[in-house]
Amino acid sequence: xxxxxxxxxxxxxxxxxSAVIKCxxxxxxxxxxxxxxxxxxxxxxxxxxxxxxxGEKKDQRIAVTLNKTAKHFSLHITETQPEDSAVYxxxxxxxxxxxxxxxxxxxxxxxx
Amino acid sequence: xxxxxxxPRHKITKRxxxxxxxxxxxxxxxxLYWYRQTLGQGxxxxxxxxxxxxxxxxxxxxxxxxAERPKGSFSTLEIQRTEQGDSAMYLCASTLGGPSNxxxxxxxxxxxxxx
Numbered sequence: 001x002x003x004x005x006x007x008x009x010x011x012x013x014x015x016x017x018s019a020v021i022k023c024x025x026x027x028x029x030x031x032x033x034x035x036x037x038x039x040x041x042x043x044x045x046x047x048x049x050x051x052x053x054x055g056e057k058k059d060q061r062i063a064v065t066l067n068k069t070a071k072h073f074s075l076h077i078t079e080t081q082p083e084d085s086a087v088y089x090x091x092x093x094x095x096x097x098x099x100x101x102x103x104x105x106x107x108x109x110x111x112x
Numbered sequence: 113x114x115x116x117x118x119x120p121r122h123k124i125t126k127r128x129x130x131x132x133x134x135x136x137x138x139x140x141x142x143x144l145y146w147y148r149q150t151l152g153q154g155x156x157x158x159x160x161x162x163x164x165x166x167x168x169x170x171x172x173x174x175x176x177x178x179a180e181r182p183k184g185s186f187s188t189l190e191i192q193r194t195e196q197g198d199s200a201m202y203l204c205a206s207t208l209g210g211p212s213n214x215x216x217x218x219x220x221x222x223x224x225x226x227x
Contacts, residue, residue, distance in 0.1 A: 006154075034215060043116075043203070043218040044155065089154045097143060097207040099168065100216060102154030 002027040004092050006103025013080050015112045023090035023103050024072040030092040033066060033073045034100065038087045047088075048075070051096065080110045114138070116219035118204050124225045125194055132190045133222045137206030144187050145216065146179055147203040148172070155203055155218075161187060162209060194226045 003026040013019050025033075034049035050057045050064045050073065057064050061080075066073040077084055087107050091100040117136045125131050137144045142163050147155035158177070159169045163184035176194075181187040191198055201223050205216040 004154075036218075043220045045218070046215045049215060091154070097209045097214060097216070099145065099157050099160060100155075101157065105152070105154050 002030055002092055002094075002101040004090060004101050004103040006090050006106060008106060009104065010107045010109070012109045012111060015080060015082060015110055017080055019075075019077045019080050019084070019108055019110075021075045021088055021090070021106045021108070022072060023074070023092075024070075025092040025101075026071065027092070027094070028068075028071065029094050030101075032093045032096045032098070033064070034091050034093075035062075035064060035075050036089045036091065036102075038089065038105075040086075044089060077108075080108075082110050082112050084108060085110045116204055116206050116217050118202075118219040118222050120222055121220065122223045122225075124227065127196060127226055128193055130190065130192045131194060131224065132188055133202055133204075133224075135187045135189070135204030135206075135219060137186070137204070138217055139185075141206035141208050141214070141217075142184070143207045143209040144181055145205040145207075146187070146189050147205065147218075149201040149203055149221070150199075158189075158202075191224075194224075196226045199224055199226045 006023045031052035036044035038044045063076040087105045090103040145160040146158040149155045161181040176192045201221040203221045205218045208214040
């Protein structure tokens, strides 16, 4: 089955700097890659997603890139703010709305 | 859109007791998923329903776990003879499957503590 690896497990950045989180997946049939943000005690919330027919997607300060050949995808957050501090999870699935396999998460700390 | 709601938010039980959790998905969503999340880990898939049919169960789901979605709306997850290893956050998520697929929307979860 699908296996998703995520790194780093923790990331500390200064406010205003950029943060990059990387994930790799094993199943070449996976074609949908969302990123979820989870604050302490709260539900995972979708922040951005990408399908395999595109290589990059941006939404304001957040971008995701996908390299299907290498089977890896990355989350980029620019101009980080303290409210970006949270746990970020990548995931992969075979199709939009299908079962997601999650990475282990990255704790992002933005220091002001 | 009232979101996915789960009840209870917290449950403390003694080892060996049975517990049942409820999930109410977003009303028009026909797919419902159960995930388990332990500290420091990502959510792990347990099972999912398309309407009332349970279409897939993870090997993580021992025979002490059972899930139902009797009318294709709300779902229940029951754990019998709980063990300390069952302590975790149990997350429910829903989506609209089919041609109008939507992303997974998660509930706030039920945190289970087995003492």
